[in-house]
Amino acid sequence: MSDVRGPDGEEADLAAEYVLGVLDCAERRSVERRAEREPALSNEIDAWTTRFAPLYDQISDEPPPASVWPRIANELRRMRRLGHDGVQSVRRKGERAGRRVSGIWQWIGLGGMGLAAASLAALIVTAGGLGGVATKGAGVVLAGTLVDPQGQPLFTVVYNREENAATLIPVAHAADGGKVPELWMVPPNGAAPLSLGLLNVSKPSHMRMPVTTVGEKDSALAVSLEPPGGSPTGKPTGPVVASGALLNL
Numbered sequence: 001m002s003d004v005r006g007p008d009g010e011e012a013d014l015a016a017e018y019v020l021g022v023l024d025c026a027e028r029r030s031v032e033r034r035a036e037r038e039p040a041l042s043n044e045i046d047a048w049t050t051r052f053a054p055l056y057d058q059i060s061d062e063p064p065p066a067s068v069w070p071r072i073a074n075e076l077r078r079m080r081r082l083g084h085d086g087v088q089s090v091r092r093k094g095e096r097a098g099r100r101v102s103g104i105w106q107w108i109g110l111g112g113m114g115l116a117a118a119s120l121a122a123l124i125v126t127a128g129g130l131g132g133v134a135t136k137g138a139g140v141v142l143a144g145t146l147v148d149p150q151g152q153p154l155f156t157v158v159y160n161r162e163e164n165a166a167t168l169i170p171v172a173h174a175a176d177g178g179k180v181p182e183l184w185m186v187p188p189n190g191a192a193p194l195s196l197g198l199l200n201v202s203k204p205s206h207m208r209m210p211v212t213t214v215g216e217k218d219s220a221l222a223v224s225l226e227p228p229g230g231s232p233t234g235k236p237t238g239p240v241v242a243s244g245a246l247l248n249l
Contacts, residue, residue, distance in 0.1 A: 013203075015044035019052055022169065022204050142214075145171075146223055146242040154242040155199070157221060164209045166196075173201035179225040179238055185211060186220040186243075198230055199223065220245050 017023050018031045035042040140162050146155040154173060159166040168183070181201060184193040196214070199205050213219065224231075225238040 011041055012044050012048075015041060016048045017203060018045055019048040024171065142246040142248055144221070144244045144246040146221060146244040148242050155223065157244070157246060159209075159214055159246055164214075166207050166209060166214070168199055168205045168207065170199070170201045170204070177225075178228070180228055180230070181223045181241070182226045182230050182236075183207075184222045184224065184236060185214055186222055187213070188216060188219050193222065193236055195231060195234065196221075198226075214246070 014031060018028060023031065031041070031045075035045055140160065142157075142159045142161065144157050145153045146157060146168075147153050153171045156169045156171060157166060158169075173181070181199040183196040183199055185196055186193050194211055196209060196211070197205075197207050214221075220243060222236075222240050222243040224236040224240050226236070227238075231237050
């Protein structure tokens, strides 16, 4: 990429992410404001746009199935019904556990709000793909949203079962106090959580999964805050800040 990157590789990465559309709304506005006053960044955006232009010609319009939008509307209604009860349930359980890790791991990913949000994310992916993962056949791509104990989304997840790889897109992030978010898989059989790697809260993380059971039925994903470099014990040591389940498309 030497023909695209300038002296500041980070700036080139930011321009590429802008052109690919993986930044959230606030980040896009920030980049656009910077590009108005920073010719170097504006040139990087133009260069990446030119570089990706041949790919655009290969993408044909693919209207979503007629059933997609009614299903999204149904999920929104279901989220309204389940949201209050799910969040209150999570809060009560979190309070009883006193935010102890051992207590929190018993309820992650199972609240009504988390499942409803995951369902909605899955429908959106079905409608047109997300995070660079192309829509595949049924059961190949899974999606979900990892939410905090108050039901607020922190990460959107798209997992490709064939490639055993996932893209995690940060929506927001919890106060870290110098700690880093670590992703865990929680097996459905009550076994100890398995570390899947560290996450980046400033841009999407593209991860090859170290295990092949990420999409297993009734399993869940969770994010805990750990010391730099990850958990020193191989088990969660910090507070669980987000959790959720993946759904088959």
